[in-house]
Amino acid sequence: MADSVTKRRKAVEELADIAKSCTNCDLYKDATQTVFGIGPVTAELVLVGEQPGDEEDKQGEPFVGPAGKLLRSALDEAGIDPDEVYMTNAVKHFKWKPGAGWRRLHQKPNRYEIEACRPWLEGEFALLRPRLIVGLGATACQAMLGSSIRVLTDRGKTFDWGERQVLVTVHPSSILRSRDEASRQENRRAFVADLRDAVRIIAR
Numbered sequence: 001m002a003d004s005v006t007k008r009r010k011a012v013e014e015l016a017d018i019a020k021s022c023t024n025c026d027l028y029k030d031a032t033q034t035v036f037g038i039g040p041v042t043a044e045l046v047l048v049g050e051q052p053g054d055e056e057d058k059q060g061e062p063f064v065g066p067a068g069k070l071l072r073s074a075l076d077e078a079g080i081d082p083d084e085v086y087m088t089n090a091v092k093h094f095k096w097k098p099g100a101g102w103r104r105l106h107q108k109p110n111r112y113e114i115e116a117c118r119p120w121l122e123g124e125f126a127l128l129r130p131r132l133i134v135g136l137g138a139t140a141c142q143a144m145l146g147s148s149i150r151v152l153t154d155r156g157k158t159f160d161w162g163e164r165q166v167l168v169t170v171h172p173s174s175i176l177r178s179r180d181e182a183s184r185q186e187n188r189r190a191f192v193a194d195l196r197d198a199v200r201i202i203a204r
């Protein structure tokens, strides 16, 4: 068993190494580096987001920017140790356009880029054995479950993805974009409730 975990850990590291030189779509050209998944291969819970943001692109790790900080505190509040979760993105390079000054503005990856990156996501899941996947936002959920998934209406529901189960919820960056503090608090509470549902599903 330990051997198998060691082998899987090594295989994920090797996959991440190979992904560093991926040129399957054009996003590598303007990004700093490939941002692969991070976390234990034994994780019961895997979180899948859209793509790395500005800070993740610089640091080379997923969910280390403002949305990642919100995610980690929400996980804590839901009783989930962020260090025991495997976190990754549907797309492994940061897509952006220039903003004012030195700002780099997030751009949503298109269908072609999501498809081009899918082998990396599938490669990760070939080595992970989660009890549950949480899809964070439309891009991640649609990358796994297809374009008919709508986060607004499907949020809180679980769907089969092959032999795996995916719980649909919002991306934490959408909470940061709430129109005012009251709605931000409300959206954060709803997000924590979704993560608590994830805990209940895993415990079944």
Ligand code: SF4
Pocket: 019, 022, 023, 024, 025, 026, 027, 028, 034, 091, 092, 093, 113, 116, 117, 118, 120
């Ligand atoms: S976004 Fe994905 S498919 Fe495109 S170059 Fe980066 S790793 Fe490769």
